[in-house]
Amino acid sequence: MKGLIEKLENCIPKSCILEQEPMSKHTTFRIGGPADYLLEPENVEQLLAVREILQEAGIPCFLLGNGSNLLVSDEGYRGAILKVGSRMSTITVEGNRLITGAGALMSQVAKAAWEHGLTGVEFASGIPGTIGGGITMNAGAYGGELRQVVTRVQVVTPQGEIRELTNEAMKFGYRHSIVKEQPLIVTEVELELQPGDKEQIKNLMDDLATRRREKQxxxxxxxxxxxxxxxxxxxxxxxxxxxxxxxxxxxxxxxxxxxxxxxxxxxxxxxxxxxxxxxxxxxxxxxxxxxxxxxxxxxxxx
Ligand SMILES: Cc1cc2nc3c(=O)[nH]c(=O)nc-3n(C[C@H](O)[C@H](O)[C@H](O)COP(=O)(O)OP(=O)(O)OC[C@H]3O[C@@H](n4cnc5c(N)ncnc54)[C@H](O)[C@@H]3O)c2cc1C
Missing domain, CATH: 3.90.78.10 (UDP-N-acetylenolpyruvoylglucosamine reductase, C-terminal domain)
Incomplete structure (x- = not known):
């Protein structure tokens, strides 16, 4: 589309703008035709700017994490895929709280928790999605679910506002959250974990990984x-x-x-x-x- 790429290039680096990008490269099914555009912002400011440009141009937009719960058609997607991935994946730990960019993989979040001797998110170590996708789906395994440990979720609303939602406001249910009801973009997540024994945490993650390999x-x-x-x-x-x-x-x-x-x-x-x-x-x-x-x-x- 004329002028669109120039506008996007004013907001995000060229390397974050892909055209006619095969979605098979971005889904764990390894299936999916081309998306007209795949855009991967590096921070919330870029995300807001990109979304505004897309809205003004009337281009449909789909939020992508790690594509691990997604089947994209062979014809692909006529619109823009907005990827919240590794470029928005900074993890920090303050006491028992872990604050993570929505693009961090759940395996990375679980590893960071273990490194800091924090327990509660081991169940997510083998789920191959981002924490943003995990929040959307209320991902869970082996008796754990993200809703058990989430205290705050930062989202961008369709009006371009940044809001902080409590656990209750997220309306978590079985593989469900408010993000499945409203077009919100998860940008940051805070988890409250408990101090634990590093060796026990590691053993539990290893045990769950073995169970997955055996059954799946x-x-x-x-x-x-x-x-x-x-x-x-x-x-x-x-x-x-x-x-x-x-x-x-x-x-x-x-x-x-x-x-x-x-x-x-x-x-x-x-x-x-x-x-x-x-x-x-x-x-x-x-x-x-x-x-x-x-x-x-x-x-x-x-
Ligand atoms: C081998 C394998 C094992 C799995 N095991 C489990 C399991 O044990 N438990 C489980 O719950 N799931 C499991 N899954 C499914 C999948 O990993 C989860 O649903 C995961 O939460 C999806 O995250 P994602 O980043 O890949 O999301 P995507 O597949 O990229 O997207 C899923 C949905 O979330 C939305 N979304 C993604 N990121 C954001 C964001 N930042 N803001 C707003 N919306 C967003 C997308 O628009 C889409 O609607 C498994 C998948 C595989 C391939």
């Missing part, structure tokens, strides 16, 4: 659990009982190791993944009358 198909690209846990059931178990272990369409397959994961066996398209998801939903419904709702977020599909 980490050897194939995926977006983690494809479906939310339906009340009273486990998605993976229902899928297995519906005889869908190893069910494959194109390059997308219901994992043999964990039926709750749809994996990319190599060369899967977004259409393949979507087709497997729909087939699984329909078969599980036919067998058990249970509605499986995707946890994975779809982008760029009509």
């Amino acid at each position: 198909p980490l050897e194939y690209p995926s977006a983690g659990s494809t479906f939310k846990r339906p009340e009273g059931y486990f998605a993976g178990e229902l899928i297995m009982k519906a005889d869908l272990r190893g069910f494959q369409m194109g390059g997308a397959r219901v994992s043999d190791k964990h039926c709750g994961f749809v994996v990319n066996m190599g060369g899967a398209t977004a259409a393949d993944v979507r087709a497997v998801i729909q087939a699984v939903q329909s078969r599980v419904w036919d067998c058990f009358q249970v509605k499986l709702e995707p946890e994975v977020i779809f982008l760029g599909f009509s």
